[in-house]
Amino acid sequence: MDVAIVGVTGYSGTVLYTLLAKHPAIDQINLYGHQDEGKDGEVRYLDQLIPGFHGQHIRIQKFDPQQIMANNTAVFFATSAGVSSQLAGDFIDADFPVVDLSGDYRLPDPAEYEKWYHKPAAPAEHLQKATYSLADFYQPGTSYIANPGCYATATLLGLAPMVQNDLIDPDTIVVDAKSGTSGAGKKLTGITHFTEASDNLQLYGLNTHKHIPEIVAQLKKWNDAVNAIQFSTTLLPLTTGLMASIYAKVKPGVDQAQLMAAFNQDYADSTFVNVLDGTTPDLKEVVGTNNCDIGVVYNPVTQTVMVISVIDNLMKGAAGQAVQNFNQLMGLAETTGLPTLPAFV
Ligand SMILES: NC(=O)C1=CN([C@@H]2O[C@H](COP(=O)(O)OP(=O)(O)OC[C@H]3O[C@@H](n4cnc5c(N)ncnc54)[C@H](OP(=O)(O)O)[C@@H]3O)[C@@H](O)[C@H]2O)C=CC1
Ligand SMILES: CC(=O)N[C@@H](CCC(=O)OP(=O)(O)O)C(=O)O
Structure with missing residues (x-):
C-alpha cells in the first residue's frame, strides 16, 4: 500500500520515513509539505533536505487533502503542534485513516x-x-489515531500495571521525567542551544507541561481514583532517549512480589514492553528500538515503589509507536517493520 507523510523534514518525520521505507507492507511513501509548498517555484526533494538520504529523490508535494486521499491508504502527520488541527478536518470528515504524532487531537475538550x-x-x-x-494497550476505535506524547508514553507504561490493579495510593504519584534534546524538535530554542544544553541539566515546564492532561486522562480511564500527578521534565545533555522515574506510596500490604506479578501479567504478551527482573534500565538499551524497558523497585522502609521507564523518544515516543498504531489500525501484526534491537553505541 502507499502512505503519505506530512512533516517528513522534522526529526520524528525523518525517523518515520526510515521505518516506513523498510516496512514490508508499504510500496510507496508520498511526501507532502506546506499548503504553499513550491509557491516561489522552489521544488524540494528529500535527498537534498536530509543529509545521508542518498538516492531518496522524492519530491515534497504541496499539501492537498483530496490528492492525499486519492493516492494513499493512510496519512501520518509529523507536524508541529497547532498544524494538524488546521489541516486534518477533511480526513476526519471522510473517515480516512490518519496517525497524528502531534498533540492536536489528544485532548477531547477544546x-x-x-x-x-x-x-x-x-x-x-x-x-x-x-x-x-x-x-x-491498543483498542479498535476511530480511523483518526492521536499518538501519545513521548513523556506520556514512558509514564503511562510505567504506571499502568499499578494503576489498573489498584496497587498504589493514587494521590501520591510523582514523575520525574528527563529527555534528550531531539524531543524538542529541530527548531532551536533557548534551552536546546548547545551552550545551554551541554554540561547542564535544565528543568522546564514545571506543573505546566502539556503532557500532564493526557497522562491524567488515560490514568483516570484505568482507575477513576486518580485525580492528579506531580510531574516534572528535565532536558538531558544528550540527543536521544527519555527516562521517567516514577514514585508512589503503595497500598497497605503491597510488596515487591505483588508489584512484579502485576507488571509481568500486564506485559506478558507484549513484544515491546520489557519488565526487568530486579534491575533498572539504562537509556542505551532502548535507543534505536520501539521498546520500553521497565525496572520496578519497592522500598519497604518508606512503602514507596520506584519505577524506571525508558524509551527512545523518537521511536517509541513518536515514529515507532505511530507505526505500531498504524499496523494495528490496518490489521497487520503490530510488530511489522519495527526494530527491537538497540543501536547500542
Ligand atoms: N521529537 C520528539 O521526540 C517527539 C515529537 N512529537 C510530536 O511530533 C510532531 C513533530 O515533532 P518533531 O519531529 O520533533 O518536530 P520538528 O520541529 O522537528 O518538525 C516539524 C515538522 O512539521 C513541519 N511543519 C511545520 N508547520 C507545517 C505546516 N504548516 N504545514 C506542513 N508541515 C509543517 C515542518 O516542516 P518544515 O521543516 O518544512 O517547516 C517539519 O517537517 C510535533 O507535534 C511533536 O510535538 C511527539 C513525540 C515525540
Ligand atoms: C525535550 C522536549 O522538549 N520534549 C518535548 C516533548 C515532545 C513531545 O512528545 O511532543 P508533543 O507532545 O508535542 O507531541 C516537550 O517537552 O515539549
Whole structure:
C-alpha cells in the first residue's frame, strides 16, 4: 500500500520515513509539505533536505487533502503542534485513516487543549472523532489515531500495571521525567542551544507541561481514583532517549512480589514492553528500538515503589509507536517493520 507523510523534514518525520521505507507492507511513501509548498517555484526533494538520504529523490508535494486521499491508504502527520488541527478536518470528515504524532487531537475538550497548548484547538466535533491510542494497550476505535506524547508514553507504561490493579495510593504519584534534546524538535530554542544544553541539566515546564492532561486522562480511564500527578521534565545533555522515574506510596500490604506479578501479567504478551527482573534500565538499551524497558523497585522502609521507564523518544515516543498504531489500525501484526534491537553505541 502507499502512505503519505506530512512533516517528513522534522526529526520524528525523518525517523518515520526510515521505518516506513523498510516496512514490508508499504510500496510507496508520498511526501507532502506546506499548503504553499513550491509557491516561489522552489521544488524540494528529500535527498537534498536530509543529509545521508542518498538516492531518496522524492519530491515534497504541496499539501492537498483530496490528492492525499486519492493516492494513499493512510496519512501520518509529523507536524508541529497547532498544524494538524488546521489541516486534518477533511480526513476526519471522510473517515480516512490518519496517525497524528502531534498533540492536536489528544485532548477531547477544546478548552483544555487551549489551556495547555496556548494555541487554537481543532473543532470539538473533530476532537470527538479522534482516538487516543497508547499502542501497547491498543483498542479498535476511530480511523483518526492521536499518538501519545513521548513523556506520556514512558509514564503511562510505567504506571499502568499499578494503576489498573489498584496497587498504589493514587494521590501520591510523582514523575520525574528527563529527555534528550531531539524531543524538542529541530527548531532551536533557548534551552536546546548547545551552550545551554551541554554540561547542564535544565528543568522546564514545571506543573505546566502539556503532557500532564493526557497522562491524567488515560490514568483516570484505568482507575477513576486518580485525580492528579506531580510531574516534572528535565532536558538531558544528550540527543536521544527519555527516562521517567516514577514514585508512589503503595497500598497497605503491597510488596515487591505483588508489584512484579502485576507488571509481568500486564506485559506478558507484549513484544515491546520489557519488565526487568530486579534491575533498572539504562537509556542505551532502548535507543534505536520501539521498546520500553521497565525496572520496578519497592522500598519497604518508606512503602514507596520506584519505577524506571525508558524509551527512545523518537521511536517509541513518536515514529515507532505511530507505526505500531498504524499496523494495528490496518490489521497487520503490530510488530511489522519495527526494530527491537538497540543501536547500542
Ligand atoms: N521529537 C520528539 O521526540 C517527539 C515529537 N512529537 C510530536 O511530533 C510532531 C513533530 O515533532 P518533531 O519531529 O520533533 O518536530 P520538528 O520541529 O522537528 O518538525 C516539524 C515538522 O512539521 C513541519 N511543519 C511545520 N508547520 C507545517 C505546516 N504548516 N504545514 C506542513 N508541515 C509543517 C515542518 O516542516 P518544515 O521543516 O518544512 O517547516 C517539519 O517537517 C510535533 O507535534 C511533536 O510535538 C511527539 C513525540 C515525540
Ligand atoms: C525535550 C522536549 O522538549 N520534549 C518535548 C516533548 C515532545 C513531545 O512528545 O511532543 P508533543 O507532545 O508535542 O507531541 C516537550 O517537552 O515539549
